Amino acid sequence: MINDNYNIDIDSIEIKDVIDVNLLQRFQDNFAESLNIASVTVDKNGKPVTTPSSYTSFCMDFVHSTTLGDSRCAECHRKGGEEATRIGRPYIYTCHAGLIDFAAPILINGKQIGTILGGQVLTKEPEHSKYIQIAKAINVNETGFVESVKKIKILTEKNVSSAAEVLFIVANALSKIGYEELNLKRISKSLEIEVQNKNLLLQQSKEYNKLKTQLFSTISHELKTPINIIYSSLQLFENLQKGNSLKNTFKAFSKYSKIMKQNCYRLIRVIDNLIDMNKIEIGFFNMYLKNDDIIKIIEDITLSIVEYANLKNINVVFDTEIEEKITAFDAEKIERIMLNLLSNAIKFTNHGGKINVTVYDKDNYILISVKDTGTGIPQDMLEKIFNTFTQVDNSLRRQAEGSGIGLSLVKSLVEMHKGEITAKSQLGIGSEFLIKLPINLVENESNSDTHKTNHLNYNVENTKIEFSDIYFG
Incomplete structure (x- = not known):
């Protein structure tokens, strides 16, 4: 427990006091390299605390080459961070040198301690006359300045x-890391005179550092790997176009466009999951409830993935104790829940296996079972699998990719329906996920003109996105 007598002045806290700058630098480099977008992390005054990543020649060789340009950049960074803090979302703006930047604040207890910045891009062709005036204002070579902006x-x-x-x-995640680190610092101060709590502090520090490393490792991997695959495929196309026949180019495109598209789906999936988990944590994730037949929705979703199961010769069986059950639910969220559980079942079930989806009627609630004959989950992991960024076995990443976010998101979506989810498993035999969903009706249903109704015409793209980290051999 934190002793209030050992409070730390948050106004004096700097990023380096609560966040490992080397770890931050590594993520920033990966982010900038993967998206080919410049990035830097600054303190609350706009001064860099990391080495700039993927900075353009326009900025490095011209804007920052003068004291005036450098100071104006710092001022833009400071104001960008302050505005992002004020509005509570990413702030996209045009910097003093005419480029598009965006800012995301790092907060501790609501106080801004720094800002992660990205950008140095444009959204339309530059007007040369405008940049001539900017060059004059910061006293740099006008011709070179205009030529460099053409490369933005x-x-x-x-x-x-x-x-x-x-x-x-990422800034939100860093804010949480910083907050936890601040708490650890407070605990450390207290433990200087409370020796009996030393072992507890060491354990908390170990778990925290493990989570912090896993967080950055997971995000970096899940963003960088698909982008590298897409980039490599594009390089291959470029090579094929040089002196190769049109027929061979089309053949290669047919093969590698599928790989690129699947990895685009992977990026969409991990980013959507991160955004949704963040919205849930801060209370901005909305539910659109409507009274409808939950049995039909579950059956339709199950049948929609049969073609994926057939690729591994997996038999999918749907069964129900009751043909119809009217209750209030958000069909889009139920689809997300079921697709995630079914994709996991296919992912970890060997060729020739079986997946059973069964709905049991319990009067005031229904029990949904998703059971497979897959590899199973160790008993000591059953409680942890619903934690964010937890994976059953990191050594299986090449066999079954994933960010470890899916089951945590599933648990949150189930609980938003006032339900519960549990798991049972035996290694080498299989796993079963059980969802207890209470029967409730709503009087005022969500506006069907604004949001999707429960009679979903199941979106094939949604299924492809959810199944994007499954590779069929």
């Missing part, structure tokens, strides 16, 4: 917004 990457506003959202999620 041009993105769509949607892509800029997506990159800003990823950075905002």
